[in-house]
Amino acid sequence: MGDEVKVFGFWGSPFSRRVELALRFKGIPYEYIEEDVIGNKSPLLLQYNPVHKKVPVLLHNGKPIAESLVILEYIDETWKSNPILPEDPYNKAKARFWAKFIDDKCMPAIQKAVLGPEKEREQAAEEVYDCLKALESELNGKRFFGGDTIGMVDIAGNFVGYWLRIIQEVTGVELLSAEKFPHLFKWTDEFVSCSIVGENLHPKDKVSVVIKARIDQMREAQTKAPN
Amino acid sequence: MGDEVKVFGFWGSPFSRRVELALRFKGIPYEYIEEDVIGNKSPLLLQYNPVHKKVPVLLHNGKPIAESLVILEYIDETWKSNPILPEDPYNKAKARFWAKFIDDKCMPAIQKAVLGPEKEREQAAEEVYDCLKALESELNGKRFFGGDTIGMVDIAGNFVGYWLRIIQEVTGVELLSAEKFPHLFKWTDEFVSCSIVGENLHPKDKVSVVIKARIDQMREAQTKAPN
Known part of the structure; x- marks a missing residue:
C-alpha cells in the first residue's frame, strides 16, 4: 500500500508500548524513532504534538496523531486485520x-x-x-x-x-x-x-x-x- | 424499533448534558431520570455504574454504559442519522x-x-x-x-x-x-x-x-x- 508509518516513542513509556503492540499485532511495518523525553525532545515531536509535547505520536503518511488510546482506535480503523476492538x-x-x-x-x-x-x-x-x-x-x-x-x-x-x-x-x-x-x-x-x-x-x-x-x-x- | 433508552443524569452536570444533546441531535426519544448526586444516589445508578458510581449512565435495552465520551461514541455507532463523528x-x-x-x-x-x-x-x-x-x-x-x-x-x-x-x-x-x-x-x-x-x-x-x-x-x- 506504500504506507509510511512512523512511531515517535520512548522505550520506558507504557503508552509508547501500546502503539507498537497494536501495529505489531496487525503486522504493520513501521519506523521507530526513540525520543529523548527527559532532556531533549526533538523538534519533530514538538511539531507533531504541539498541545501535549509528549510521546507517543503516530505519523501515518505525514499525518500526526497523538494520545495513545486515540492512536489505538485509529490503527484499528485504518488496518482491519486482527481487530483489537469488538465490532458490536x-x-x-x-x-x-x-x-x-x-x-x-x-x-x-x-x-x-x-x-x-x-x-x-x-x-x-x-x-x-x-x-x-x-x-x-x-x-x-x-x-x-x-x-x-x-x-x-x-x-x-x-x-x-x-x-x-x-x-x-x-x-x-x-x-x-x-x-x-x-x-x-x-x-x-x-x-x-x-x-x-x-x-x-x-x-x-x-x-x-x-x-x-x-x-x-x-x-x-x-x-x-x-x- | 422498540428501543428502550434511559438516561440517568443530573441537571447541573455538563457530562449529563452531553448524552442528552447527542440523543436529541439524533432524534432518539429517551426517558430521563434525574439523580440526587449530592445526597442520595439511586440503587439503580450504583448498579449500572458500580465502578465510578456517577452520572451519566445510558441504559439501552437494559444494557448500561458509563463515561460520557464512551456513551457519545456508542450513540453515534448505534444510531447512524446525524453523525457526530467524522467517517474518515x-x-x-x-x-x-x-x-x-x-x-x-x-x-x-x-x-x-x-x-x-x-x-x-x-x-x-x-x-x-x-x-x-x-x-x-x-x-x-x-x-x-x-x-x-x-x-x-x-x-x-x-x-x-x-x-x-x-x-x-x-x-x-x-x-x-x-x-x-x-x-x-x-x-x-x-x-x-x-x-x-x-x-x-x-x-x-x-x-x-x-x-x-x-x-x-x-x-x-x-x-x-x-x-
Missing part, C-alpha cells in the same frame, strides 16, 4: 470504558502508591486494590480482556500486565498478588507469554534498573522538599 | 483528541482557576489560557468544531460553550473574552443559538444561582481548612 457497539463501549479506567484510575493510583509522598502511599494502595478488584471482576475467567485474543484493553493494560510486577519486585510493595487477584495475576502471565508482546517489551533487568533509579530520585526529592 | 479515521482521531483534551486539560484547569485554593488560581488561569488558545487555534474560522454542523467536540465542549461564560459573570474572573479568543467566543454564541442546544440547557438564572452557591461553599471550606 456495546462490547466496543465496554472495551473503551475499561481502557479509560486504566488510564484515569489505575495508573495514577499505582503511581501514587509507589512514587507519592510517604503519608499518602497507604491510601493510594487501597485505591489500587479497588482498581485491581474491578479489573479482576471484568476479566472473570476470560483468557484476555479481549476474550480469546489480545484486544485494546490488554494492550492499554500493559503497565499492569508487565511493569507492575517489576515495580513490586523493586520496591517490595505487593499490590498485585496471585492470592488476592488470581484471574489478573494469571492474565499477566498469559500477556507476557504472547510472543508479540514478549518481543516488544524490554528485558526485565533493564526495566528494573530504570524503575529503581526513578523511584529513588522521586523519593529523595520528596524528603528534601519543604512540607 | 484521521478526522475521527482528531475529534477524539480534542474531546479528550477538553476532559483532561480544559475542565480541570477551569475548575482549579475558579474553585482551587486562592494561591493556585493565578497559575491555573494561565493553564486555562493555554487550553483556550489551543481550542481557538483548532476552531480557526470553522463555525463549529464539527465543521458546518455540531459534532462530538462541540457537544463535549458544552461546559466551555455555555457554563464558562456564566461562571465568569458570577465570579468576575474573565477567562474567555472576545478580544483574546474571537473564534471561540463566537462559537459559544453559535453553540447556544442552536435550537436543540438551547432547549436542553437550563435557564441561565438557575445555573447562576447554583454555580454561585457551589463557589461560595468551596471557597468557604478552603478558608477554614488548615494550611
Whole structure:
C-alpha cells in the first residue's frame, strides 16, 4: 500500500508500548524513532504534538496523531486485520470504558502508591486494590480482556500486565498478588507469554534498573522538599 | 424499533448534558431520570455504574454504559442519522483528541482557576489560557468544531460553550473574552443559538444561582481548612 508509518516513542513509556503492540499485532511495518523525553525532545515531536509535547505520536503518511488510546482506535480503523476492538457497539463501549479506567484510575493510583509522598502511599494502595478488584471482576475467567485474543484493553493494560510486577519486585510493595487477584495475576502471565508482546517489551533487568533509579530520585526529592 | 433508552443524569452536570444533546441531535426519544448526586444516589445508578458510581449512565435495552465520551461514541455507532463523528479515521482521531483534551486539560484547569485554593488560581488561569488558545487555534474560522454542523467536540465542549461564560459573570474572573479568543467566543454564541442546544440547557438564572452557591461553599471550606 506504500504506507509510511512512523512511531515517535520512548522505550520506558507504557503508552509508547501500546502503539507498537497494536501495529505489531496487525503486522504493520513501521519506523521507530526513540525520543529523548527527559532532556531533549526533538523538534519533530514538538511539531507533531504541539498541545501535549509528549510521546507517543503516530505519523501515518505525514499525518500526526497523538494520545495513545486515540492512536489505538485509529490503527484499528485504518488496518482491519486482527481487530483489537469488538465490532458490536456495546462490547466496543465496554472495551473503551475499561481502557479509560486504566488510564484515569489505575495508573495514577499505582503511581501514587509507589512514587507519592510517604503519608499518602497507604491510601493510594487501597485505591489500587479497588482498581485491581474491578479489573479482576471484568476479566472473570476470560483468557484476555479481549476474550480469546489480545484486544485494546490488554494492550492499554500493559503497565499492569508487565511493569507492575517489576515495580513490586523493586520496591517490595505487593499490590498485585496471585492470592488476592488470581484471574489478573494469571492474565499477566498469559500477556507476557504472547510472543508479540514478549518481543516488544524490554528485558526485565533493564526495566528494573530504570524503575529503581526513578523511584529513588522521586523519593529523595520528596524528603528534601519543604512540607 | 422498540428501543428502550434511559438516561440517568443530573441537571447541573455538563457530562449529563452531553448524552442528552447527542440523543436529541439524533432524534432518539429517551426517558430521563434525574439523580440526587449530592445526597442520595439511586440503587439503580450504583448498579449500572458500580465502578465510578456517577452520572451519566445510558441504559439501552437494559444494557448500561458509563463515561460520557464512551456513551457519545456508542450513540453515534448505534444510531447512524446525524453523525457526530467524522467517517474518515484521521478526522475521527482528531475529534477524539480534542474531546479528550477538553476532559483532561480544559475542565480541570477551569475548575482549579475558579474553585482551587486562592494561591493556585493565578497559575491555573494561565493553564486555562493555554487550553483556550489551543481550542481557538483548532476552531480557526470553522463555525463549529464539527465543521458546518455540531459534532462530538462541540457537544463535549458544552461546559466551555455555555457554563464558562456564566461562571465568569458570577465570579468576575474573565477567562474567555472576545478580544483574546474571537473564534471561540463566537462559537459559544453559535453553540447556544442552536435550537436543540438551547432547549436542553437550563435557564441561565438557575445555573447562576447554583454555580454561585457551589463557589461560595468551596471557597468557604478552603478558608477554614488548615494550611
